[in-house]
Amino acid sequence: MATLTIDAVRLRKNYGTRTAVRDLTLQVKRGEAFGFLGPNGAGKSTSIKMLLGLVKPTSGRALLLDRPVGDREVRARIGFLPEHFRFYDWLSASELILFHGRLCGLAEDQLRRKIPMLLERVGLGAQHAKPIRSFSKGMMQRVGLAQAIVNDPEILFLDEPTSGLDPAGRKLVRDLIREQRERGATVFLNSHLLGEVEQSCDRVAFIRQGNVIAIHEMGAWQAGKTEVEIQVSRVAPSTLESLRRVAQEIRLEGRMLRLHVDGESRLPEVVRCLVEGGAEVYSVVPHRVSLEELFLSTMGPDPGL
């Protein structure tokens, strides 16, 4: 079995003279949850549409499951939740899933067994017969999720799945992503909500002005330089001097000692140094760089709209 489920090389999309995506190059491994992040207008939607075969790239190539994107056989093996999922509002939730299941070419008896389970799973078991006209935005998003997984896809594309969802709905999306991965599916998640991505993904790509500018292994960036806040008392000047061997940018303000270390692995050494110097340590708080801070520092200052 191939290890790559998505393999895009130098995908580019021009609309007239405007370039929506300049260079989309990324590889996603089987079973991975991949986050796709970028500011508004960075080319995220165009990128996801190129991978789904909805938009033809101007140049470059992309393979999904070792076949060219847009191939019908590939489309049978993927699922997609579009942003702002909308559908004929006179259908009931179960009719909607039935329609999408049929479009996937699934057998009728199989669908009849599966649809109640799917709707139950997304929390719409009681609403299965109601027309989706009466659904809230969050309920629509849940039906959208159900139609995306009706064919047990090998790659699940989610475009802003948690927009419009309440906390319970967001947890549902996280749980579903986890379940799909346990099943062996790859998840490609396009989201503005960095917290969601941080909790669900293994890797993230940052995209800006149509270019993939960075790809990070989740949590790997924590290994770098870390700022630490330590509450201490009775710190002797000689202790501060000996601290310089393990830490940098040391500042003592009252009882608050701030310093930088090369990774959290140096923390025990710092504490030992303080204690041996006769200081009393009350708390040690390493400041972890969140995905949001990493995102903001990678993207640079907000250019404004």
Next chain:
Amino acid sequence: MSESAIRVQAPADSPEQQRAQLQAAAGAAVHGGPGILRTTILLARVTFREAARRKILWIAAAAAILFLVLFWTGVHAMLRSNTSLSSTVNQREGTSMMLMMALYAASMLTSMMAALTSCDTLSGEISSGTIHAIATKPVRRWCLVLGKWTGFAGMLSLYILLIDGGCLTIASVEGRHLLPHAAAVLCLLLLQAVLLLGVTMACSTTFSALTSGAITLGLYGLAFVGGWIEQYGALRHVQTCVNLGILSSLIMPSDALWRRTAFKIQPPLLGAAGASPFGSTLIPSNAMVIYAVLYAALALILAIILFERRDL
């Protein structure tokens, strides 16, 4: 990594087995998606139901029923009055003329319906994103267009059967004789409707709903005026006017189809009396009918090609 731990905890092979079972159950269908016929029927059904839910259809249907009641009352009153129309020939003449006027109005209504119900089907679903969930399924894009076209064509057929079939039935019952060309008349009117449907759908792949509707109705209007110019030219023997009329029929053959329909039911008296918007002095040829059939088919093919090519 944490997810490998999760994978070990999970009942390791049951989802895989389930998946294998599912694939085996669905057979080849899982890999190829639904077939051409199944996709087309699925889309035709959903489009028909979508169109049937629109208020415009029900307003048009109510208008059609009112229209039929009016027509029936009119024909009935005319035939029962003992004035100049007492001979059988005159009665037939009168019935045919009223029938022609009724069918003329009905054909205009049907043309409007064809353009207005279908103008936002592709453009609207592209802009709302409804099409994204459909086009990413393992279906051929051209089947989507064909299915939608079939759904609308089915809806238009029913409408034509109601309003035009109703008129023909009333005229037959009241006039106490069967119209010889009823089937041909219905086919010509349906051809006119699907012709406009195809043009609207082809426009709808590229332009907004409003623009698509306006283009189709604009072409319809052009053909209407062109038809008049042609008839006038034929009466006064002005070849330029006749040629202009033929040119307009080539650009949009809808009016030519109407005039062919009118010829089928036209009472001889009216033909002799000269041009009228309802009748036909110059009868469009068989070649024009074949041209219209090809035109309708090409409009559908164009819609398919444009939709296949465009980014969604």
